[in-house]
Amino acid sequence: MGDVHEKGLAALRIVLAFSLVSTTLHYAHNIIAVERYPQFQGISNTVTQVTVVLGWVVFTAFGALGYRRYLQRRYWPALAFLLVYSLSGLATMGHFLVGVPNVPVFWLVTIFTDAFAAVAIWAFVIWGATRLGQVRDYISTER
Secondary structure (H helix, E strand, O other): OHHHHHHHHHHHHHHHHHHHHHHHHHHHHHHHOHHHOOOOOOOOHHHHHHHHHHHHHHHHHHHHHHHHHHHOOOHHHHHHHHHHHHHHHHHHHHHHHHOOOOOOHHHHHHHHHHHHHHHHHHHHHHHHHHHHHHHHHHHHHHO
16 A cells, blocks of 8 residues: 555656746736736735735745645545645636736636646645545554
8 A cells, every 4th residue: 555655746747846936926926927827906006916925935835745744644634734735826817807917828827727737636635635545545544
């Protein structure tokens, strides 16, 4: 059963690394070029920038917690934290609720890579959840 954990760990590292690179690039650009992204009326650029920074930090903390719990073989909390972290990628699609960002294609693509990363995290969570019964039985015999 350790194979399931190791395979999952390798996949999780890849998915989280991809997501971290994508969200870091996108969120940083969103902060630096805030005026090029669709705005919500009545919310200043400064408030938007602070919200984006705080959002990225909070979401990334959930991703780190998910990774740590997975390392500890605490799979259900790990998967729950990872689902929350996935919102960092899904949230970027919210730009299109207000309008299309006026940014170069590279930065526009990061919106979609964030969403792709979120879907990959969901796929990992589903994969992990389908294996948990087997993993839980394995862990309970070792205690």
